[in-house]
Amino acid sequence: MEPVALVEHAPFAELKPPFTPMEAQTEASRCLDCGGPYAPAPCSVACPSGIDVPGFIKALRRGESQRAGQIVFSANPLAGTCARVCPTPVLCEGACVLSHVGQRPVAIGRLQRTAADAVANRAAFTAPAGGGGRVAVVGAGPSGLVCASELARLGHQVTIYDENPAPGGLIRYAIAPYRQRVAPLEDEIEPLRQAGVAFRFNTRLTGRSAFLALEAECDAIFLGIGLGADVNPELPGQNLFGVWQALPFIRALKDGHPPLVGRSTVVIGGGNTALDAAREALRLGSDQVTVIYRRDRRSMPAYPYEVSEAEAEGVRFHWLAAPVRFVGDAWLERVECQYQELATGADGRVRPQPVPGALFSIAAENAILAIGQTARAQFTEWVPGLRFEQGRLAVDDNTGQTDNPRYFAAGDAVGGVSVVQAVQSAKRAAQAIHRYLAGED
Numbered sequence: 104m105e106p107v108a109l110v111e112h113a114p115f116a117e118l119k120p121p122f123t124p125m126e127a128q129t130e131a132s133r134c135l136d137c138g139g140p141y142a143p144a145p146c147s148v149a150c151p152s153g154i155d156v157p158g159f160i161k162a163l164r165r166g167e168s169q170r171a172g173q174i175v176f177s178a179n180p181l182a183g184t185c186a187r188v189c190p191t192p193v194l195c196e197g198a199c200v201l202s203h204v205g206q207r208p209v210a211i212g213r214l215q216r217t218a219a220d221a222v223a224n225r226a227a228f229t230a231p232a233g234g235g236g237r238v239a240v241v242g243a244g245p246s247g248l249v250c251a252s253e254l255a256r257l258g259h260q261v262t263i264y265d266e267n268p269a270p271g272g273l274i275r276y277a278i279a280p281y282r283q284r285v286a287p288l289e290d291e292i293e294p295l296r297q298a299g300v301a302f303r304f305n306t307r308l309t310g311r312s313a314f315l316a317l318e319a320e321c322d323a324i325f326l327g328i329g330l331g332a333d334v335n336p337e338l339p340g341q342n343l344f345g346v347w348q349a350l351p352f353i354r355a356l357k358d359g360h361p362p363l364v365g366r367s368t369v370v371i372g373g374g375n376t377a378l379d380a381a382r383e384a385l386r387l388g389s390d391q392v393t394v395i396y397r398r399d400r401r402s403m404p405a406y407p408y409e410v411s412e413a414e415a416e417g418v419r420f421h422w423l424a425a426p427v428r429f430v431g432d433a434w435l436e437r438v439e440c441q442y443q444e445l446a447t448g449a450d451g452r453v454r455p456q457p458v459p460g461a462l463f464s465i466a467a468e469n470a471i472l473a474i475g476q477t478a479r480a481q482f483t484e485w486v487p488g489l490r491f492e493q494g495r496l497a498v499d500d501n502t503g504q505t506d507n508p509r510y511f512a513a514g515d516a517v518g519g520v521s522v523v524q525a526v527q528s529a530k531r532a533a534q535a536i537h538r539y540l541a542g543e544d
């Protein structure tokens with residue numbers, strides 16, 4: 104059956120558009136400039152990348168936007184990206200003291216964007232000439248880019264390898280376009296190019312021989328490899344037209360080839376990716392978007408504020424339900440689901456259990472599976488000493504060093520879930536690589 108009434112792609116307006124200069128100054132003047140020499144401001148403490156938040160806001164208030172930009176980029180080479188994509192309600196803005204007195208927090212994310220946009224690709228740094236070690240960075244996602252930036256600042260020679268044709272990792276290919284399409288990523292990478300960091304795109308490193316070659320050329324290797332493909336539940340009917348895995352669905356959208364959607368879309372999963380896919384399907388023109396999740400609302404891994412925002416946009420939720428099969432004739436017609444109940448197992452863990460016979464169907468032309476990403480476990484076959492624990496590459500938390508001392512890692516591969524966490528762990532790993540190259544323990 105052909106899908107009914109496919110709807111044309113609608114534009115994706117930015118969720119958090121930029122402030123005008125006047126708005127930025129007015130918003131900056133709401134900051135109480137709390138914190139001091141003995142107790143840093145809670146917003147700065149809550150920022151994983153360590154930005155001096157009251158410092159850059161004070162500069163904006165004085166009209167010194169260049170200075171504000173220097174402050175944010177000195178702590179975070181992806182400050183403009185983070186300004187757009189950070190989950191600020193659970194980080195800096197969630198910590199803002201104004202919310203304790205019943206006021207809305209200072210819009211720190213949007214102010215950071217004003218500061219970052221003021222300097223854009225002029226945030227270059229001068230790398231020390233000569234010397235330094237040779238470091239290979241595998242992955243040009245946020246963790247690889249930030250590790251390379253920090254190492255170049257410290258005078259090391261860095262080459263970044265990525266299987267994709269362009270840098271950015273999930274920023275470029277997965278983050279919802281109503282948060283960030285690509286800009287200002289290229290501006291943020293320009294200082295790395297100017298500092299001599301080399302990029303090798305369309306280069307997928309696989310197999311022991313590829314890593315032997317890197318080991319022969321380099322003194323240390325950083326793995327910013329993120330996670331792999333979507334988890335595949337292999338349900339009956341999954342190959343029908345209209346059934347997507349979340350990452351290819353979002354990537355098609357970000358690459359400028361938005362998938363055609365029908366009137367009804369079912370999204371399976373309870374994390375932030377599921378909510379992004381649901382909100383994207385709405386914007387693409389589906390007017391009935393239903394998220395089904397096998398546990399209850401409280402157990403959803405998505406940020407609660409994202410669930411509320413999706414609800415406000417019209418996304419419906421079916422908690423305690425799981426898909427059983429996809430039904431249709433060539434094209435998806437309905438998703439058959441089963442109600443679940445939460446039961447405590449002998450080990451004390453609460454798990455969803457299917458309720459016998461409790462089946463129901465949702466008519467849909469599209470389904471998007473967003474139930475998580477797999478680990479890139481093949482790396483253990485290619486690099487001796489690497490080890491995965493619960494799907495994450497095992498590293499020393501303080502240094503990012505793996506059990507193979509020449510290899511360091513950060514970002515999603517070691518357990519992060521956001522760009523700013525990738526920035527934080529990559530900065531830490533870069534400092535550790537610097538010490539390792541200097542022969543320190």
Ligand SMILES: Cc1cc2nc3c(=O)[nH]c(=O)nc-3n(C[C@H](O)[C@H](O)[C@H](O)COP(=O)(O)OP(=O)(O)OC[C@H]3O[C@@H](n4cnc5c(N)ncnc54)[C@H](O)[C@@H]3O)c2cc1C
Nearest residue numbers: 242244245246265266272273308328329514515520521522
């Ligand atoms: C749908 C979705 C939406 C998201 N939205 C947000 C958001 O709004 N805000 C937010 O803060 N975070 C968001 N995130 C999370 C964020 O994107 C990640 O935490 C972050 O990108 C992790 O960075 P990374 O460098 O560790 O990995 P990645 O961004 O995954 O980059 C890893 C890179 O390594 C490359 N690579 C891997 N293996 C090899 C190899 N063998 N050879 C060569 N290259 C290789 C990959 O192709 C990729 O380019 C989202 C994630 C998803 C999936």
